[in-house]
Structure formats: structure tokens, C-alpha cells
Amino acid sequence: xxxxxxxxxxxxxxxxxxxxxxxxxxQGMKGAEYLCDDGIATALYLADELNKPILAEGPAGVGKxxxxxxxxxYTGLPLIRLQCYEGLDEAKAxxxxxxxxxxxxxxxxxxxxxxxxxxxxxxxxxxxxxxxPLLRAITNEGRVVLLVDEVxxxxxxxxxxxxxxLSDFQVSIPELGTVDARQMPFVVLTSxxxxxxxxxxxxxxxxxxxDFPEVSRELEIVRLRVPGIAEDLARRxxxxxxxxxxxxxxKVPSIxxxxxxxxxxxxxxxxxxxEELISSTLSLLVKEQKDLEKVQASLKSLARQAxx
Amino acid sequence: MEIDERLLxxxxxxxxxxxxxxxxxxxxxxxxxxxxxxEKMDIFRSALxxxxxxxxxxxxxxxxxxxxxFLGAEALAAPPEDEPGxxxxxxxxxxxxxxxxxxxxxxxxxxxMDELAALARMAAATxxxxxxxxxxxxxxxxxxxxxxxxxxxxxEMLKYARxxxxxxxxxxxxxxxxxxxxxxxxxxxxxRIEFFRRALEREIQRxxxxxxxxxxVSRTRKLPVRPEEIEFINAxxxxxxxxRRILPxxxxxxxxxxxxxxxEGRRGRLDIRNTLRHSISSGGVPIDVKYKKRVPAKPELxxxxxxSGSVRTFSTFTLxxxxxxxxxxxxxxxxxxxxxxxxxxxxxxxCDVDEAIxxxxxxxxxxxxxxxxxxxxxxxxxxxxxxxxxxxxxxVLILSDGRNNARDPRSEALGRIARRSRRVYxxxxxxxxxxxxxxxxxxxxxxxxxxxxEVRNLKQLADFVYRRA
Numbered sequence: 001x002x003x004x005x006x007x008x009x010x011x012x013x014x015x016x017x018x019x020x021x022x023x024x025x026x027q028g029m030k031g032a033e034y035l036c037d038d039g040i041a042t043a044l045y046l047a048d049e050l051n052k053p054i055l056a057e058g059p060a061g062v063g064k065x066x067x068x069x070x071x072x073x074y075t076g077l078p079l080i081r082l083q084c085y086e087g088l089d090e091a092k093a094x095x096x097x098x099x100x101x102x103x104x105x106x107x108x109x110x111x112x113x114x115x116x117x118x119x120x121x122x123x124x125x126x127x128x129x130x131x132x133p134l135l136r137a138i139t140n141e142g143r144v145v146l147l148v149d150e151v152x153x154x155x156x157x158x159x160x161x162x163x164x165x166l167s168d169f170q171v172s173i174p175e176l177g178t179v180d181a182r183q184m185p186f187v188v189l190t191s192x193x194x195x196x197x198x199x200x201x202x203x204x205x206x207x208x209x210x211d212f213p214e215v216s217r218e219l220e221i222v223r224l225r226v227p228g229i230a231e232d233l234a235r236r237x238x239x240x241x242x243x244x245x246x247x248x249x250x251k252v253p254s255i256x257x258x259x260x261x262x263x264x265x266x267x268x269x270x271x272x273x274x275e276e277l278i279s280s281t282l283s284l285l286v287k288e289q290k291d292l293e294k295v296q297a298s299l300k301s302l303a304r305q306a307x308x
Numbered sequence: 309m310e311i312d313e314r315l316l317x318x319x320x321x322x323x324x325x326x327x328x329x330x331x332x333x334x335x336x337x338x339x340x341x342x343x344x345x346x347e348k349m350d351i352f353r354s355a356l357x358x359x360x361x362x363x364x365x366x367x368x369x370x371x372x373x374x375x376x377x378f379l380g381a382e383a384l385a386a387p388p389e390d391e392p393g394x395x396x397x398x399x400x401x402x403x404x405x406x407x408x409x410x411x412x413x414x415x416x417x418x419x420x421m422d423e424l425a426a427l428a429r430m431a432a433a434t435x436x437x438x439x440x441x442x443x444x445x446x447x448x449x450x451x452x453x454x455x456x457x458x459x460x461x462x463x464e465m466l467k468y469a470r471x472x473x474x475x476x477x478x479x480x481x482x483x484x485x486x487x488x489x490x491x492x493x494x495x496x497x498x499x500r501i502e503f504f505r506r507a508l509e510r511e512i513q514r515x516x517x518x519x520x521x522x523x524x525v526s527r528t529r530k531l532p533v534r535p536e537e538i539e540f541i542n543a544x545x546x547x548x549x550x551x552r553r554i555l556p557x558x559x560x561x562x563x564x565x566x567x568x569x570x571x572e573g574r575r576g577r578l579d580i581r582n583t584l585r586h587s588i589s590s591g592g593v594p595i596d597v598k599y600k601k602r603v604p605a606k607p608e609l610x611x612x613x614x615x616s617g618s619v620r621t622f623s624t625f626t627l628x629x630x631x632x633x634x635x636x637x638x639x640x641x642x643x644x645x646x647x648x649x650x651x652x653x654x655x656x657x658x659c660d661v662d663e664a665i666x667x668x669x670x671x672x673x674x675x676x677x678x679x680x681x682x683x684x685x686x687x688x689x690x691x692x693x694x695x696x697x698x699x700x701x702x703x704v705l706i707l708s709d710g711r712n713n714a715r716d717p718r719s720e721a722l723g724r725i726a727r728r729s730r731r732v733y734x735x736x737x738x739x740x741x742x743x744x745x746x747x748x749x750x751x752x753x754x755x756x757x758x759x760x761x762e763v764r765n766l767k768q769l770a771d772f773v774y775r776r777a
Contacts, residue, residue: 038348038354039358042351042354042355042358043354043358045343046340046343046344046355046358046359049343049344050336050339050340050343055362057364058364086568099590100590103590103591193557193560193561194560194561195564195565195568199328202363203332203333203362206336206359207357207361207363208358209367214499215495235489236489238492239488239490239491239492242491242492242495243491246491248660304490305489305490305491
């Protein structure tokens with residue numbers, strides 16, 4: 001059945017002009033308010049075709065997490081998110097027995113005098129299982145988009161465990177047996193590279209490095225995400241942001257910060273970006289105190305960028 | 309050739325260039341090109357890149373090999389269609405360099421990318437005429453000039469450095485592309501300048517391939533090196549820029565690794581209070597056992613760095629890396645020397661490392677003699693002036709190539725420093741096989757150090773810091 005479906009899908013693809021498939025993804029993602037370049041669209045397409053996870057790396061705030069969210073909006077698949085942090089373990093990522101509830105169950109049972117065997121069967125049933133994101137992604141009825149955010153924050157042991165789940169998409173729960181995925185989830189992992197991920201994990205994934213976009217794409221992003229902003233104003237906003245990015249700062253403004261600032265400028269209803277406006281809204285763009293001081297010092301040249 | 313075979317051949321080239329491509333990844337690549345549309349070169353490239361390259365640092369290597377393998381071959385098989393016919397190209401070939409430069413200026417200012425590409429072809433033809441063709445002549449293969457040589461000649465002929473500097477200045481003043489804000493104009497211009505440079509390089513490589521054959525060209529081609537593997541002592545200006553670019557992320561990664569190691573492994577004593585508090589939620593049964601955290605001892609760091617010409621890059625990067633990790637240390641004090649030594653800790657508080665070293669140079673407090681480094685004298689002076697402040701918790705790092713220009717080593721001073729401090733490490737940016745050759749006397753100092761470490765590139769530097777921090 002599945003094979004047949006696949007064959008017909010294949011045929012359909014041959015009939016279609018191949019390049020159009022990538023364009024379709026681009027269009028669809030644009031509808032979900034995310035602008036892809038060729039690289040991103042190709043990676044999404046391949047991830048879907050080859051059933052492989054995408055590993056997205058890049059500076060903070062370029063839209064790695066947003067990629068998964070937008071893909072979920074585009075395809076209509078539900079999004080399940082697993083946020084990684086130091087100390088994250090199987091119990092928080094996969095499943096956990098609700099032992100407090102189990103204790104209650106035992107205590108409630110004392111008076112009734114059920115046999116231990118019955119009680120044990122009862123205690124380790126689905127009722128007392130707390131499914132966490134990974135298990136939910138696997139057992140969900142339909143296909144889902146699984147976002148494993150900031151994998152680099154998790155410990156090395158967890159990464160190894162993740163690897164196991166991602167390669168088989170099955171989980172064994174000793175008391176219940178093996179759980180197989182009903183549908184392969186579409187997996188996106190993101191990393192800010194605070195540490196290098198293992199070779200093995202990289203091998204299993206399609207790799208995608210997302211960098212700050214070039215001028216034209218950033219302009220398009222601003223116009224897409226800040227509806228109603230005048231073309232001219234958008235360009236000035238970007239000029240200022242890109243000027244700041246060239247400065248030697250601890251943390252340069254990311255795309256999300258650009259969008260915040262563009263929205264603020266628009267909401268304030270100004271059509272000229274002058275020194276005073278930049279100065280009063282700068283904290284939206286630059287978050288470090290030292291950086292702020294540095295940028296404040298060169299407000300004049302910043303404002304000049306926006307005027308011409 | 310079958311596409312699979314060609315792919316495997318291509319992957320072989322990537323491996324030869326130093327990339328790790330596993331079997332699983334080559335299978336993925338084959339599958340990817342089967343489902344991905346091949347008509348568009350960009351998509352084909354993205355598809356291969358996503359399956360085969362798993363580290364952003366490898367992108368430059370991949371791109372170079374890819375262009376070489378797929379675009380080079382394609383260009384050979386079918387020269388660009390819009391190339392003017394035989395007579396035309398001879399006509400353009402007779403253009404003088406000055407005329408070319410003028411046309412190039414116009415094209416960079418407001419021409420299209422196609423015009424730039426066409427100009428690159430003309431420029432390559434002119435270079436060919438000047439140099440008497442791209443053939444290898446009577447020279448043996450090993451001594452043959454590579455594309456780098458022709459690029460150099462071409463850039464010189466077009467006065468490209470001056471031209472692009474002039475244009476960039478104009479762009480910053482808003483004189484070029486007036487419809488754009490100056491930053492955007494400057495950025496656009498930078499892209500064009502780089503585009504032309506790449507186009508010219510490609511064209512030269514194509515000509516070389518035509519006249520000498522593919523094989524000969526790929527032998528003379530230099531592939532890009534990962535920034536973390538560039539050697540400090542002979543890095544070009546461009547490479548130093550690359551290294552500077554990756555340093556912050558390297559430092560961040562290193563700090564995270566060190567922090568992780570400290571939080572792992574070293575578990576403190578049982579924290580009874582905390583354990584009991586958590587046991588309340590499980591009816592008094594201590595299911596979660598809590599431990600106290602152990603606070604790692606932080607060393608006090610004394611960095612003594614040679615800032616004379618040959619090892620300056622190395623010292624700068626090491627200082628920068630150590631400063632970005634300053635929270636790992638109780639205190640960091642830095643001293644710079646050439647043939648005199650002076651403390652520069654304060655200076656670094658106010659300006660960045662590059663600037664500070666520049667100032668140290670200008671103010672000339674480090675040089676008495678001829679400007680060659682004198683390690684022995686510097687050690688001696690350091691010992692006299694500062695060793696009173698060394699304690700059994702101090703770690704001394706010496707950054708130098710140990711080339712003493714045939715002067716007195718005075719290693720007994722280092723011996724006294726070592727006795728007063730906890731550890732003395734010597735980091736040498738030269739490859740270990742060159743130690744103790746010529747005027748390098750690292751061996752004499754070695755007996756007073758806890759370790760002498762070869763640190764040729766950022767990778768080795770990060771490894772050293774990780775192991776010892």
C-alpha cells in the first residue's frame with residue numbers, strides 16, 4: 001500500500017518540472033511568513049524525501065527555531081517542541097512513570113487488599129505513564145514536526161540517547177514493551193554551537209548553516225513580517241542594522257531584533273529615522289550594556305545612514 | 309560517467325582535500341541527487357552540501373572542490389554561450405590595461421553581473437597575452453606557475469586594489485548608487501568586487517585547464533585551510549582575518565566545555581538538607597539524592613608573551629583567547645617583551661589586544677637594542693621585577709618561539725621563576741620538528757618548564773587551554 005503510494009508519488013514528480021518542487025516549498029513557506037533561500041528550501045525538500053532530520057546551525061536569532069515553526073504552519077502538521085538544557089534526561093524528554101500517582105494508588109489500595117501481581121500490572125499501565133515530547137512525537141496519530149531546540153545545551157549522554165531515538169524511531173519501555181512510530185516525524189534540530197555536536201549525530205542529519213541574509217533577502221523579510229512598512233523606511237531600518245552589525249560588538253543585532261525594531265519604528269509612526277529616534281529605541285536592537293555605550297557614541301554616523 | 313560514479317569520484321576529491329565524508333553520507337548524497345532536481349546548479353550544490361558537509365567550517369573547502377569539479381568540467385565542455393566569437397575576443401584582447409580598468413570601474417559602479425563576468429573574460433585574455441599564454445612552456449610541472457601567480461599579475465595590471473579602495477571610499481560618501489543608503493551601497497559594492505575577483509580566478513583556471521589539462525591544474529591549486537588550522541607563524545593577512553572571525557565562537561565553545569567538565573565528574577558531598585527537602589514530595593522517601601557543588605580552584609595566570617614580529621600573531625590570539633575566558637581564572641596578568649619586559653595588564657583593560665600591542669610598539673618600552681627578541685634578558689628582568697608576586701597558586705605561561713638570536717639564554721632565571729610558581733608552561737608556535745634548530749634554544753628552557761607545548765594553530769591552542777584550565 002505504502003509502496004504503491006510512493007510509486008505514484010514518484011511518477012508525479014517526474015511529470016512535474018523538478019525545479020518547481022523547490023519553488024513550491026519556497027512559496028508555501030513564504031505563505032507561512034518564512035523566506036527561504038535555495039539552500040534552506042532544498043534542505044527541507046530533502047529532509048522530507050529522505051526522511052532525515054535537519055540539523056540547523058548558525059548565529060542566534062537568524063531564524064533556526066522559526067524554520068520548524070514555519071514548516072509546521074506550512075504543512076499543517078502539529079509542532080512538538082523539546083527544549084534542551086543542561087541536565088535534560090530521558091525522564092524529561094521521553095517518558096516518566098508518575099510515581100507520585102503510583103504511591104497514591106498503593107496507599108489507596110491498602111484497605112482493599114488486592115494481590116501484588118494485580119497491583120503491579122495496574123501500576124505500570126499507560127494511566128501512570130507521563131509521555132514527554134519525544135514519545136508524544138512518536139506515538140502521535142498523524143505526522144508531526146518535532147523541534148529539538150538547542151541540542152548543544154544538552155549533555156553528551158543525552159545526545160547519544162537522542163541519536164538512538166532518531167535512527168530507529170522506536171522506544172522500548174521495559175514494563176510495556178516496544179513502541180514504534182506510527183508516522184516518521186519531520187525532525188528539526190537546532191544548535192547555537194556552544195559545543196561541537198558528535199560526529200555520529202551530524203552524520204545522521206542533513207546539515208544546514210543559516211547565516212545572516214544578504215541585503216535583498218533581509219529587506220524582503222522585514223517587509224513580509226512587518227506588514228505595511230514603507231519600502232523606503234524598511235531600507236533605512238536595514239541600513240542602520242547592518243551598520244551596527246559591522247561594529248565590533250559582543251552581540252550583533254539578529255533578524256528577530258531587526259524585526260522588533262522595524263515594528264517599533266513603524267508603530268511610532270515616524271518616517272524619518274533620526275538620532276533621537278535611534279537613541280530612544282536602541283535597546284530593542286542592542287542588548288549588552290557595553291555595546292549600547294559603543295553604539296550611542298556613534299549615533300551621528302548611524303543616523304546619516306538612514307537619512308540618505 | 310554514471311552520476312553515482314561521478315559523485316563518488318567527487319567525494320574522493322573532498323576526502324583528499326581533508327574533509328571527512330563517511331560511507332553513510334556518500335549514500336545520502338547519491339539518494340539526494342536522485343530525488344533533487346538537477347537542472348539548477350544551485351539546488352544541486354545545496355543538496356550535496358546538506359548531505360556531505362556537516363560543519364560550516366568546511367564550506368569553503370567544499371565550495372572550492374565543487375567549483376573545481378563540476379563547474380570547471382562544465383566550463384571546459386561548453387564555454388559560456390555569450391562569449392564573443394573568435395574575432396571579437398581577439399579584438400578585446402588588444403585592449404590596453406588602462407582601458408580595461410576604466411571599463412571595470414564603470415561596471416563595478418553600475419553595470420550588471422553579466423558585464424562583470426564578460427570583463428573578467430577579457431581581462432584573462434589580456435593577462436594571457438602579457439604572460440605569453442597560460443601554457444607551461446618548457447618549465448617542468450613542479451615549477452609551473454599556478455593560478456595564484458596569474459591572479460596576482462592580473463590584479464596588478466588592473467590596479468584592482470587601488471580601484472576598489474577608491475570606489476569603496478566613494479560608496480561610503482554616497483557617491484555611488486545614490487538610490488541606496490551608503491552602508492547598503494558599500495555592501496553591494498563589496499559583493500561586486502568579490503564577484504569580479506572570483507570570476508577572474510575562475511576564468512584563469514579555465515584557461516589554465518584548457519592549455520595544460522585538468523590534471524596539471526588541480527596539482528598547482530591550493531585548497532582553503534580551515535581557519536582553526538591555519539598556522540600562526542605564516543598566516544597571510546586574509547587568513548588572520550578568518551581566524552579573527554572564528555575566535556569568538558571558539559572561545560565561547562571552549563568556555564562551555566570547561567564549565568561542563570567542572571560541573572560533571574566532580575560531585576561534592578551529600579547535601580542532607582536539600583535531599584530531605586526534596587524527599588517530602590515522595591512521602592519522606594529520599595528518591596532524589598542531592599549533592600553540594602564543588603567550587604573549582606581558579607589559578608592565577610601570568611602570561612609572558614613575546615611580541616616581536618615572528619610570533620606576534622600567535623601572542624595576540626593567545627591573549628585574546630585567554631581574556632575571553634577570564635572568568636575561569638582568579639586573575640590574569642600579562643607581560644609583553646621583546647628585549648625588555650613590561651606589564652601590560654592595565655593597557656588591555658582600555659583597548660583591545662591588537663590596539664594595545666600596537667601601542668606597546670609605538671611607545672617603545674619593550675625595546676632597548678635592535679628590536680630582535682632577547683628571551684633570556686626578558687626572563688631575567690621579569691624575575692627581578694615581578695617574581696616577588698608569584699605564589700604557589702600562580703601559573704606562568706610563556707609564549708615565544710624560543711629563538712634567542714644567539715644571545716645568552718639565562719635559563720637559571722626561568723629556574724627561579726619555576727620554583728616560585730605552581731606551573732610553568734611554554735607555548736611554541738613553531739612545529740616541533742623545527743625546535744632546537746638554528747637559534748632556537750627551547751631545549752635549554754625545557755628542563756625548567758612543566759611542559760613545552762607546540763601550538764601552531766587555534767585548534768592546538770584551544771586544546772591546550774582546555775587541558776590545563
